[in-house]
Amino acid sequence: MPIDALRTPEDRFAAVRGWDYSPNYIEDLPGYEGLRLAYIDEGPRSGPVFLCLHGQPTWSFLYRKMAAVFLQAGYRVVAPDLFGFGRSDKPVDEDVYTFDFHRGALLALVAYLDLQDVCLVCQDWGGILGLTLPMAAPARYKQLLVMNTALPDGGTPSPGFAAWRAYNRQTHDLDIGAMMKRGTPVLSDEEAEAYNAPFPDARYKAGVRSFPELAMFKEDDKPLNALSGAGLETSLKARAFWTNDWQGPSFMAIGMTDPVLGPPVMADVRSCIANCPAPMEIADGGHFLQEWGEPIAKAALETFGL
Numbered sequence: 611m612p613i614d615a616l617r618t619p620e621d622r623f624a625a626v627r628g629w630d631y632s633p634n635y636i637e638d639l640p641g642y643e644g645l646r647l648a649y650i651d652e653g654p655r656s657g658p659v660f661l662c663l664h665g666q667p668t669w670s671f672l673y674r675k676m677a678a679v680f681l682q683a684g685y686r687v688v689a690p691d692l693f694g695f696g697r698s699d700k701p702v703d704e705d706v707y708t709f710d711f712h713r714g715a716l717l718a719l720v721a722y723l724d725l726q727d728v729c730l731v732c733q734d735w736g737g738i739l740g741l742t743l744p745m746a747a748p749a750r751y752k753q754l755l756v757m758n759t760a761l762p763d764g765g766t767p768s769p770g771f772a773a774w775r776a777y778n779r780q781t782h783d784l785d786i787g788a789m790m791k792r793g794t795p796v797l798s799d800e801e802a803e804a805y806n807a808p809f810p811d812a813r814y815k816a817g818v819r820s821f822p823e824l825a826m827f828k829e830d831d832k833p834l835n836a837l838s839g840a841g842l843e844t845s846l847k848a849r850a851f852w853t854n855d856w857q858g859p860s861f862m863a864i865g866m867t868d869p870v871l872g873p874p875v876m877a878d879v880r881s882c883i884a885n886c887p888a889p890m891e892i893a894d895g896g897h898f899l900q901e902w903g904e905p906i907a908k909a910a911l912e913t914f915g916l
Contacts, residue, residue, distance in 0.1 A: 612644050613706055615699040618808050623697065626804045629671045633697050639718050647719065648697035652677070653686035658727045658752065658916060662689040663716070664900075665734025665759070666821035667786045669696030671804055672900045676731065679907035683916065690719055692735070694817020696808050707820035709841030713739050717746055726750055729914070733757040733899060734871065735821055737879075742844050745851035754860040754883070755910045757899040758871040761849050761879050762826035764834060764842050770869035772829070775822040782819065783812035793896045852883045860886045861910040865895030865902065872897075887913075 631650040639647055650670060653659075660680045662673040670689035677687045691698040692712055701707065716739060720728075728751045732740035737759025744751040767775070778784065787806040791797050809815050826842045828834050834842060860883050864876045880886045890909055895902045 613701050614703065615645055615693075615701045616814050617646065617699050618697060618810065618814065620697075622807045622810060625800075626671065626807055627800060628674045629804070631677075635697075636719070636722060639715065639722060641718055642693075642715055645693060645699045645701070647690060647693065647699070647715065649688060649690035649719065650677075651686070651688050651723070653681050654684065655686065657685060658729055659686040659688055659725050660729045660731050660755075661720070661725060661740075662687060662731040663733075663736030663740040664689070664692065664695070665736045665738070667695070667784060667789075667815075667818040668734075668805060668898065669808055671696070672733075672898060673731070673903070676900055676903035676907040679904055679911070683911055685916065688723065688725065690716070691808075692716075692817070694820075700808075700814050700817060702813060702816055704816045704820045707817050707824065708837065709739070709824050709826075709844070713742060713841070713844065716740065716743060720747070720750065727752050729753040729755060729910075731755045733759050734897070735759075738762065738825065738841075738845070741852065742841075742848040745848055745855070748851075748855065752858050753910075753914050754856070754858060755863075755906075756860065756879065756883070757863050757906070758865050758868045758876060758897050759879065760825075760871050760875050761852070761882055762842070762845050763849065764826055764828060764839075764846075766830075767825065767827035768870065768872070768875055771822075771825065771827065771871065771875075774870050775825070778819065778822045782815075784815060784818055786818070790898065794898050794901045796901055849882045854884070856884050859914055861913045862886055862889040863892060863895075863899060863906045863909075864889045865892050865897060865899040867894060868897040868899075870897050
């Protein structure tokens with residue numbers, strides 16, 4: 611049965627500055643036929659490719675500062691908008707948004723584009739999902755650049771995440787631009803408004819409302835709910851993959867002021883990644899660390915010898 615979805619009018623993006631790349635669209639992604647997935651694909655088709663995965667409630671615009679560094683260095687950048695975000699279609703039924711729905715779409719995109727020599731760049735849900743991708747096709751992935759995210763193990767979340775989940779539950783029509791400005795004071799008003807562009811009204815925000823319920827963390831002493839438990843087995847396998855099977859170089863950066871997925875959570879992520887060096891700490895960096903991304907991208911390239 612076709613999935614009922616909304617498509618953000620293109621004129622909503624007319625005022626967005628700093629993300630001037632032409633969007634690409636796939637409407638026949640295997641398993642997702644009928645839904646349009648948007649992504650940017652810039653730079654040479656040979657050599658390393660930086661696969662940049664955003665989280666909730668952002669879109670690929672979040673990577674504009676890092677993408678510029680990678681492209682200037684002569685590399686390819688692929689940055690998709692997850693379903694429900696950015697220029698991608700937005701299913702209206704919140705039940706559509708499951709861990710496997712999103713992970714499957716990312717796996718299908720990587721296969722559709724036949725990406726090789728990949729540096730996985732991830733943060734927030736871009737990491738919770740993205741860190742489970744390499745174990746499905748290890749030969750495709752060569753480096754990891756990981757920022758404020760998690761590899762949930764079914765345990766208790768950070769107090770910051772618990773508070774965020776509770777706030778999200780009672781906020782049907784989240785003012786995303788205002789929220790981004792509060793947590794990311796380096797943003798201009800114009801940049802903050804760009805985060806509102808994909809969402810003309812609350813009907814478009816089913817993905818925004820759904821994601822916190824998917825995180826594989828329990829609530830107090832309650833067991834995982836059906837939604838959050840769905841990805842736990844995959845996440846646990848990913849933790850084992852990064853510990854036992856990953857052999858590539860890794861680079862970690864941490865926004866030290868992030869109350870949701872900050873230093874303690876990132877210490878757990880680092881403990882899972884074989885040979886992960888000491889992180890780059892951004893003292894004033896918040897949760898959406900890509901907004902401090904230019905020096906991070908440059909340091910990662912130097913670390914990787916690229």
